[in-house]
Amino acid sequence: xxxSETRPRPKKKGTKKKVVAAPGTPExxxxxxxxxxxxxxxxxxLGIAELSRSDIHEILDTAVAFKEVMRRSxxxxxxxxxxxxxxxxxxxxxxxxxxxxIAGKLLSADVINFSASASALxxxxxxxxxxxNLRAMHPDILVVRSASAGVPWxxxxxxxxxxxNAGDGAHEHPSQALLDVLTLRERWGTLEGKTVAIVGDxxxxxxxxxxxxxxxxxxxxxxxxxxxxMIPWGIEELGALSVHHRLEEAIExxxxxxxxxxxxxxxxxxxxxxxxxxxxLYGLSPxxxxxxxxxALILHPGPMNRGVEIDPAVADGPRSVILDQVENGVAVRMAxxxxxxxxxxxxxxxxxAAA
Amino acid sequence: MPRRTxxxxxxxxxxxxxxxxxxxxxxxxxxxxxxxxRPPRGGTQLEIDGRGLWLxxxxxxxxxxxxxxxxxxxxxxxxxxxxAVAGGFTTxxxxxxxxxxxxxxxxxxxxxxxxxxxxMARVLPAGAITKGxxxxxxxxxxxxxxxxxxxxxxxxxxxxxxxxxxRALEYARGLGVPVMTHSEDLxxxxxxxxxxxxxxTRLGLRGVPASAEExxxxxxxxxxxxxxxxxxxxxxxxxxxxxxxRDARRRxxxxxxxxxxxxxxxxxxxxxxxxxxxxxxxPLRSEADRAALLDGMRDGxxxxxxxxxxxxxxxxxxxxxxxxxxxxxxxxxxLSLTLKIVLEGELGLSKAVELLTSGPAGVLGLxxxxxxxxxxxxxxxxxxxxxxxxxxxxxxxKGRNTPFRGWTLPGKVVGTWISGRRVYRxxx
Numbered sequence: 001x002x003x004s005e006t007r008p009r010p011k012k013k014g015t016k017k018k019v020v021a022a023p024g025t026p027e028x029x030x031x032x033x034x035x036x037x038x039x040x041x042x043x044x045x046l047g048i049a050e051l052s053r054s055d056i057h058e059i060l061d062t063a064v065a066f067k068e069v070m071r072r073s074x075x076x077x078x079x080x081x082x083x084x085x086x087x088x089x090x091x092x093x094x095x096x097x098x099x100x101x102i103a104g105k106l107l108s109a110d111v112i113n114f115s116a117s118a119s120a121l122x123x124x125x126x127x128x129x130x131x132x133n134l135r136a137m138h139p140d141i142l143v144v145r146s147a148s149a150g151v152p153w154x155x156x157x158x159x160x161x162x163x164x165n166a167g168d169g170a171h172e173h174p175s176q177a178l179l180d181v182l183t184l185r186e187r188w189g190t191l192e193g194k195t196v197a198i199v200g201d202x203x204x205x206x207x208x209x210x211x212x213x214x215x216x217x218x219x220x221x222x223x224x225x226x227x228x229x230m231i232p233w234g235i236e237e238l239g240a241l242s243v244h245h246r247l248e249e250a251i252e253x254x255x256x257x258x259x260x261x262x263x264x265x266x267x268x269x270x271x272x273x274x275x276x277x278x279x280x281l282y283g284l285s286p287x288x289x290x291x292x293x294x295x296a297l298i299l300h301p302g303p304m305n306r307g308v309e310i311d312p313a314v315a316d317g318p319r320s321v322i323l324d325q326v327e328n329g330v331a332v333r334m335a336x337x338x339x340x341x342x343x344x345x346x347x348x349x350x351x352x353a354a355a
Numbered sequence: 356m357p358r359r360t361x362x363x364x365x366x367x368x369x370x371x372x373x374x375x376x377x378x379x380x381x382x383x384x385x386x387x388x389x390x391x392x393r394p395p396r397g398g399t400q401l402e403i404d405g406r407g408l409w410l411x412x413x414x415x416x417x418x419x420x421x422x423x424x425x426x427x428x429x430x431x432x433x434x435x436x437x438x439a440v441a442g443g444f445t446t447x448x449x450x451x452x453x454x455x456x457x458x459x460x461x462x463x464x465x466x467x468x469x470x471x472x473x474x475m476a477r478v479l480p481a482g483a484i485t486k487g488x489x490x491x492x493x494x495x496x497x498x499x500x501x502x503x504x505x506x507x508x509x510x511x512x513x514x515x516x517x518x519x520x521x522r523a524l525e526y527a528r529g530l531g532v533p534v535m536t537h538s539e540d541l542x543x544x545x546x547x548x549x550x551x552x553x554x555x556t557r558l559g560l561r562g563v564p565a566s567a568e569e570x571x572x573x574x575x576x577x578x579x580x581x582x583x584x585x586x587x588x589x590x591x592x593x594x595x596x597x598x599x600x601r602d603a604r605r606r607x608x609x610x611x612x613x614x615x616x617x618x619x620x621x622x623x624x625x626x627x628x629x630x631x632x633x634x635x636x637x638p639l640r641s642e643a644d645r646a647a648l649l650d651g652m653r654d655g656x657x658x659x660x661x662x663x664x665x666x667x668x669x670x671x672x673x674x675x676x677x678x679x680x681x682x683x684x685x686x687x688x689x690l691s692l693t694l695k696i697v698l699e700g701e702l703g704l705s706k707a708v709e710l711l712t713s714g715p716a717g718v719l720g721l722x723x724x725x726x727x728x729x730x731x732x733x734x735x736x737x738x739x740x741x742x743x744x745x746x747x748x749x750x751x752x753k754g755r756n757t758p759f760r761g762w763t764l765p766g767k768v769v770g771t772w773i774s775g776r777r778v779y780r781x782x783x
Contacts, residue, residue, distance in 0.1 A: 049557075128673035148675030149559040150629025169677065171559025209559055233562065234553030269545060 043340050044163040046152050047172040048213040056217060060182050062335035063328065069106055070330055080109035083341050086139040087113045089166070090146040095302060096166050096175070099326075100143045103333035109141075109341070127151065131158040141340050144168075162340035167206050170263075175336060176301055177210035179329040181218055183321050184256060186328075187297060192219035197250045197292075199225040199282060200260030200309050201271070203232040207260060207301045212239040225250030226282060229271035247282050248291055256297040259284050259310045275308050285311040289319075297321050358401075359383045360775060363394045365405025365736065369412055370709035371716075371725035380410055382732040385774035389728050405736060408769060411708050413445025413733030414690065415715040415724045417535075417613055418510070418589055418661035420682070421447075421478070424465060425454025430666040430753045432466055435686070436475035438664070438752035440771040440779040442686040445733040446716075446723045447476050447664075451483040452511040458483035458494040463502040475778055477723070477733075479505045484523045484534065490514050493523060500530050505719050508535035510589060513571055515541055521578045528584030533611075533719065535587040538571035538596065539563075539636065548677045550623040550638040558626060560677065563638050569595040576603045576610060587718055588612040590663050592637035594647030601656040611718045613661035614648045616685060616692035617758065621645075625758055631672045631679035632756045635665065649701050652710060659715035660707075662689045666754025684754035688745060690737070691764035698765055732775035741767040 048056075069077055085104040089097050097113065104111035116130065131154070134142060141162045144152050149169030156163045167173040184191055196215055202208050202224050215222050216239030224231065225244045235243065244250035251257050262278065272278045284298070298310075298320045306312050315322060360382040367378045367390060374390070381388040381395060394402070421435035432449070439447045449466055451457035457466065463480045470478035482504030483494045488511070496507055507527055513536065514520040520536075527534045544567040549555050551562025572588055576599055579586045591597055591612045603610045617635065622642050625633045633639060651657040665682025672679050693711060696702045716724030723733060745762045747755040771779035 124670075126669055126673035127675055128669065146675065148677045150676045153629050154675070169559050170561075206559060209557075232556040233551050234556045237553050238557065269542075 044152070044156050045174055045336055045340065046156060046163060046165050048174045048177050048210045048217070049172070051174075051217070053217045056178065056181070056214060059178055059332065059335050059339065060185060062338060063178075063182055063331040066106075066334040066338070067328070067331040069334070070327070075106050076108055077106065078108045079338060080104065080107040080341050083109045083140040084138070085109045085111045085141045085143060085337060086134065086137070087111060087166075088116065088134065088142055088144045089114070090116045090144075090148075090151070091167075093145050093167070095326075095329075096145060099329045100164075100166060100333050100337075103330050103337055106330070107334055107337055109337065127154060128158060131155050135159050135161075141337060164336055164340060170204055170206050170209070172210045173206040174210045174214075175329070175332055176207050177214035178336075179325055179332045180211060180258065180299060180301070181214050182328045182332055183299065183324050184297065185218075186324070187321070188255070190219070191215065194220045194255040195223065195253070196220050196256045196258060197223040197225060197254045198258045198260065199247060199250060199284065201230045201263050202226050202235065202260070203230050203271070204263035205260050209238065211258065212241060216240045223250045223254065227272055247284075248288060251284075251288065252291045254292050254296055256299060257284060257289075257292060258299040258301075259304075261301065261303065262305055262309055275305075279308050283309055283311060284314050286313050286317075289314050295319070299325060301325070358775075359388070359395075359399045360401045360403070361394050361399045362403045362405045362410060362736065365408045365410040367410045367726065368705060368708045369726040370705050371412065371713035372727060374726075375705055380405075380726065380734065382772075382775040385732055385776070387726050387728055387730050387732050390726065403736075407738070407740070409737045409739050411443075411735050411737065412712040412724050412726050413735055413771065413773065414443045414711045415659075415721065416444045416447040416662050416664070416686065416689070417506075417587070417659050417715045417718060418615075419447045419449055419664040419686065420452065420666065421449045421466070422666060423453060423469060424462065428753075429668050432469035432478060433473040433475070434751060434753050435664070435666075436470055436473045436478055438684070438686040438750060439476035440773070441751045441768065442688070443690045443735040443737065443768045443771055444686060445476055445735070445771060445773050446479065446721065447686070448479045448481050448505060448719070450510045451481050451508065452488055456483050456488045457481070457504070458486050458488070458499075460495075460498050460502040463499055463504055467503050475773075477773065479503070479719075479721075481506045481508050481510070481535065483507070484509045484514055485519070488512055490516055490519065493519070493526060496526060496530055496532070500532050504532070505721070506533050506535050506587065508537065508589065510535065510537045513537050513539050513541065517574060517578065520575060521582060524575075524578055524582040524584050524586065528582060533585035533587050535589050536571065536575050537589050538568050538575065540567045540570045543567035543570065544636075547638070548634060549626050550640050552623055552641055554623040554626060558629070560626070563636070565593040565595055565640065565644070568593050568637055569599065572596045572599045576600070576608065579603070579608055579610065583609075585609040585611070590615050590618065590637055590661065591648065591651070591657070592618045592640050592644060594644050597647050597651040597656055601651065601654070604656060611658045612651075612656070613659040613715070613718075614652060614657050615661060615663045616689045617683060619645060619648050619652065619660075619696060620692050621758060626676075629676045630758065631674065631676055632683055632758045632760070634676060634679050634681055635663070635683055636681040649696070652702060653706065657710065658718050660689065660693055660710040661715065662686055664752070664754075665756075666752055667756050668753070672756050683756050683758060684747075684750065684752050685757075686752060687750050688757060688759050688764065690768065691743070691766045692759070694739070694766040695764055731773075733773050735771050736769040738767045738769050738781075739765070741765075743767055
C-alpha cells in the first residue's frame with residue numbers, strides 16, 4: 001500500500017454539474033500511510049485525519065445531492081447496482097449499521113450484514129484470518145465497526161476493497177463527524193468562525209476524535225468540556241480547541257453544543273462518582289442552555305441517556321437538530337458508498353441519474 | 356597438549372579488562388589462554404583470520420522468554436538458544452513465566468536439561484518470586500537456587516503486595532540471590548495498551564502512564580533501604596525510573612537496572628500504524644524518556660542492555676492492537692541495534708560492549724562476559740562493516756514479532772563460540 005506517488009484528482013465527467021473527488025484522496029500523502037491511494041487502489045474512508053478541507057466539502061455536496069432520493073416515494077437509484085457492500089460489525093450498533101444498510105439499499109447495492117462476535121479470537125481465528133476470508137468473497141466495499149482502535153487500518157492493509165470506518169474504538173467515527181458538520185452547514189451555510197462546544201466523556205468517545213478534526217478543518221473553533229478525568233492527555237494537538245471543566249464557561253456564547261453519551265462500558269475505571277453528580281455538573285438543561293447564543297443548535301450523536309447528559313426538555317426542544325442528524329447520516333453514508341465504489345479515474349453514473 | 360585455536364588480527368574489545376586493540380586470542384581446552392600481540396609459534400590446530408573484524412566476549416542477556424514448558428509453539432529452549440548464538444549471546448537468563456511457571460525444582464531442571472541437549476547458548480533459569488506467579492505465597496527460593504536459578508522474578512507481572520515484596524527481598528538476601536522486578540502498578544496501568552501521551556490520544560488508544568512504572572520502582576527502592584540485598588529493575592523505560600535508580604545508587608543501595616534495545620531505539624510514535632509488533636510492556640515511551648535512557652546508559656546508572664525477547668505467534672499478534680499480546684523478539688537484533696546507536700554517536704563502543712557483556716554478568720555475579728585469561732572461551736566475532744536487512748522469516752527464533760522488519764542494521768555476527776566450540780557460523 002505504501003507509495004509516495006500522488007495523483008491528480010479524478011477528472012470531472014458526467015452530466016451533472018457537481019462531480020466530486022474521492023474521499024480519502026488528499027493531494028499529498030505520507031508515503032507509508034495506509035490510506036494513501038495509488039492509481040487503481042481502493043478509496044477508503046479511514047479517518048477524518050486523512051481528509052482535506054475540500055475532500056470534506058465534496059463529500060457533503062454529494063450527500064446533499066443524495067438527500068433528495070430519500071424523500072422520494074420510490075426510494076431507489078441504480079447507482080451501485082451489482083456492487084457488494086458488507087457491513088462488518090464486530091460490535092453491536094443498530095443505528096450506524098441500519099444507516100449504512102439503508103444508504104446501500106437506496107443505491108441498489110447488495111448489502112450483507114456480517115455481525116461478528118466481539119473478536120474473531122473467540123473462535124480461535126485472528127483478525128487477519130477474518131480479513132482473508134472476506135477478501136475471498138470479493139466485496140466492493142467493507143463497512144467496519146469495531147471496539148478496537150485501528151481495525152479499519154489493519155483491514156485496509158490486507159484487503160483490496162474500499163474500507164469505510166464506521167467507528168473504531170475510541171479513535172475515529174468519520175461518518176458521524178461528516179453528518180454532524182453537514183447538519184451544521186445546512187443551517188449556517190459555513191462553519192467558518194463558528195464555535196462548537198463538545199461536552200462529556202471526551203476520552204471515551206470516537207465521535208470527538210473525528211469531530212475535533214472535522215470542525216477544525218472547516219474553520220470552526222472547538223471547546224471541549226468535561227471533568228479532567230474524561231479529558232485525555234494531549235488532546236489539544238488534534239485541532240483548534242480549548243479545554244474547560246465548567247459547563248457554564250464552555251457553552252457561553254457558543255453557536256452549537258454537542259452533547260456526548262457517557263460511555264460507561266468503555267472506561268477501565270469509573271471516571272466520575274455518579275450519574276446524579278455528573279448530571280448536576282455537566283448535564284445540559286433548560287437552566288443552563290440559555291448561556292449559549294440564542295439560536296444555538298443542540299446536537300447529540302445518540303443514543304442519548306435522557307436525564308443524564310441531556311434534559312429531555314432540551315433534547316426535544318426547538319433548537320435540537322438531533323433528528324436532522326439521523327436523516328443526514330443516511331445521506332452522508334450514501335455519498336461515501338458512492339464515492340468509494342468508483343475506481344479512481346472511472347466515472348459511475350452521476351449520483352441522481354434516475355431522477 | 357590441549358587443542359589450541361588462535362584468532363588473529365581482530366580488534367579485541369573487552370571492557371572487563373579495559374582492552375580495545377588488535378591482539379590474538381588464544382583458546383586452549385575451552386578456556387582463554389591469553390591475548391598475545393603475536394600468535395604463538397607452533398602447536399596451533401586451528402587459526403582463524405580475524406582481520407577487519409571485532410572480537411568481543413560472548414554477550415549476556417538478562418531477560419529472555421523461552422516459552423518452554425507450555426508454549427512450545429512460540430519458542431522452545433532449543434530455538435531460543437539457537438537464536439541467542441545467532442545474535443551473539445552466549446549466556447541468557449530464561450524468565451519463569453512458562454506454563455507451568457518456573458516456581459519449583461522440576462521446571463528449573465527441565466530447562467537446564469533442554470539447554471544442555473540444545474548445546475547452544477548457556478541458559479540460566481530465573482525462578483519465580485511467588486508460587487504460580489500469583490503474588491500470594493513465596494516460592495521455595497532456596498531449592499530453586501540450589502537447582503540452578505540465578506535470580507528471582509515474577510516478570511510479566513509485578514508483586515503488587517508491598518508486604519510480600521518486602522519479605523521476598525529479605526529472604527532472597529539470605530540466599531545471596533538478587534530480585535528482579537517488573538515494575539508496573541496494575542491499577543495505574545489498567546486498560547492501557549501504549550504509552551500515555553499525545554500519540555495515544557491521536558490513536559484513540561488507552562495509555563499507560565509513566566507513573567505506573569515509577570511508583571513501583573520507587574516503592575521497591577524504598578523497601579530495599581530497609582531489607583538490604585540486591586534489586587534489579589527490569590526493562591526501565593521512563594526518565595523518572597532511571598532517575599530513581601540513579602539516586603538510589605548514589606545513596607549506596609545495591610540497585611541495578613537494564614534497558615531494552617526497543618526502548619532506546621523507538622518511541623510511541625512507532626505505534627501510529629497500529630502495528631501490534633510495537634506493543635509491549637512497558638510500552639514504547641516518549642522521546643524525552645528515550646533520551647533519559649541513553650543518559651543512564653552513558654553515566655553508569657544502567658548496567659545492562661537486555662532484550663526482553665518475547666516470541667509470540669500469529670494467534671497473539673495478528674489481531675486488534677488492544678487485544679494483542681505484549682512483547683517482541685530481540686535476540687537476533689539487539690547487537691545491531693546497539694551498534695546503530697554507537698554509529699550514530701549516542702553511545703561509546705566500549706560502553707556498548709560493556710552493557711552487553713561484563714555489565715549484565717556483574718548484575719548476577721556471573722563469571723561470563725570477559726576474555727580474562729582462564730575464563731570460559733565464550734566470544735563473538737563481528738563484522739562491523741557489514742549491514743543486513745531484518746527479514747523476520749529468517750530468524751532462528753520461532754517468533755516473527757519485531758517492529759524492525761525491513762530495517763537495515765549495521766554489524767553482522769560472523770561466528771559465536773562457547774567454551775571454544777564454534778556454535779554459530781554467520782551467513783555472509
